[in-house]
Amino acid sequence: MADDKLRLIESLENRSRAEGFAAFGIAPAALAPVTARRLHDWLATGQHGEMIWMESRAEQRSSPHNLWPDVRSVIMLGTSYAPMRDPFALEKVPDHGRISVYAQGKDYHDVVKGALKRTARWLVENTGCEVKVFVDTAPVMEKPLAQAAGLGWQGKHTNLVSQDHGSWLFLGAIYTTLDLGSSTSGQDRCGSCRACQDICPTNAFPEPYRLDAKACISYLTIESKGPIPHKYRKAIGNHIYGCDDCLAVCPWNKFANAAATNKAFLPRAELAAPALADLLAMDDAGFRKIFSGSPIKRTGRNRMVRNSLIAAGNSDDATLIPSVMALLDDEDAIVRGSAVWALSQLDPAGFDREKAARLPTEPEAVVRSEWDAPRVS
Known part of the structure; x- marks a missing residue:
């Protein structure tokens, strides 16, 4: 039986690679209690700003079982969007806007969800299990789950860092009723580095591993609907949609291979330097x-x-x-x-x-x- 499970997992990983995923791992369906505590502590400070959905579905977000009681394993998948060009290239070109790397190509929600559905369909057809797929818009804590599945670790910028793909992974999850065990959890390798903290134009990190979204350029330019607060306007520079600074400066990016980038995320000319x-x-x-x-x-x-x-x-x-x-x-x-x-x-x-x-x-x-x-x- 154990050999059958291993063969299934190997075949599932191969199928995911065929669908364009660059990283694969399996997380347990129950996150460590500290994950829920950190989420509730963060929400209590109000650092989520106008992202009310983070607060309204916090219980479902805090554990896979709270969202779907039947889940027994979580298959975590990552798609590379490592850039081929320097994300800082437009920093000194003030008459052009800087759009975050992830948004210069096709909508990742559509691309990743399509690949997840095809991978999940293969699993259902071969095992008869039940599944649910999630990409970003559901109350799922993708980053802690990805760390639990061994895809990497949550860095000091709060995003996932991979030894193989740096800070450039889109994450997707397949919840399944199958018990697939779990991969070895990712280990924090940030060490004493604080490059992502020091480069933030708006000082959005009150401490390592904690983000004040209300001060984050990505939040200010994407999520916030009102006027951008005066105190952040000069610091925003020519960022017009999101900000890659904390991601792009991560030393682990030197191991990321742009050749592994899903072709759907290659930049469109009109979005690369508008x-x-x-x-x-x-x-x-x-x-x-x-x-x-x-x-x-x-x-x-x-x-x-x-x-x-x-x-x-x-x-x-x-x-x-x-x-x-x-x-x-x-x-x-x-x-x-x-x-x-x-x-x-x-x-x-x-x-x-x-x-x-x-x-x-x-x-x-x-x-x-x-x-x-x-x-x-």
């Missing part, structure tokens, strides 16, 4: 055209233009002033307010003229507060 002028000119139709098939489409046009305005304000590029000025009349109040800030950074004299003309008739408090905010350059 010009801010083009992004500022987008209407809803233009946004959908550019970001169709990308995870960015979920944020919507207004949030992307908001982010691009912050980047424009940091660019010191006077050629963007007309584009910023046009957005002072945008229908969306958050966009208008962000345009006010960008104008204050690029053209202080023009800001004063526009404030005198526009502030008396501006109906939205969020925009009026931008006109009246202390000017910090």
Whole structure:
């Protein structure tokens, strides 16, 4: 019987490799109690910000059994998206926006879930078991499960680090009613390194292994729906969707092989180095055209233009002033307010003229507060 189980696991791993997965392991269906305690402690501090779903389904998230009582093993799979180009390449190109590596290709939710479903279907057909598949959107603690399955360990930046793939793995889970045992758990190999902590532009790590999402550029540019807080705007630089800094600086990336990257995640030219002028000119139709098939489409046009305005304000590029000025009349109040800030950074004299003309008739408090905010350059 043990030999049959080993043969099944070997065949399952081979099947997963054929579907494009670069990492495979099996976790027990019960996470260590410390994992749930850390989750609840983190939520209690409010560091999850507007991500209310983290709080509302915390019990289901804290253990696989709480989400599905019949689960006996969790098959954890990783897909490489190791970049072929330096993620810092646009850091000194302020008139272009920086989009996180993971979002420059096809939507990973669709790609990984499709491969998971095909892998799970093979397992069902060969064993008759029951399965459920999850990619990111369900209350599943993928990173602790991936560590328990031996895919790597949760680094000080709170993301998974792999000895073979660095910090560049998309994770997916197959919950099954089969008892497949478990792989050897991954061991923390961060040592004394704190490169990911030191490079964070907004100091989003109050301590190693703990992230204050409210200060994280990825959260601010993707999840947060309101105005980006003033204290983070200059630090954001030209990040317009996510931030790879803490991932890209990880020393373990030297072992990542871009040749292992799933071809679906190769960057699209228009997302690898988008010009801010083009992004500022987008209407809803233009946004959908550019970001169709990308995870960015979920944020919507207004949030992307908001982010691009912050980047424009940091660019010191006077050629963007007309584009910023046009957005002072945008229908969306958050966009208008962000345009006010960008104008204050690029053209202080023009800001004063526009404030005198526009502030008396501006109906939205969020925009009026931008006109009246202390000017910090």
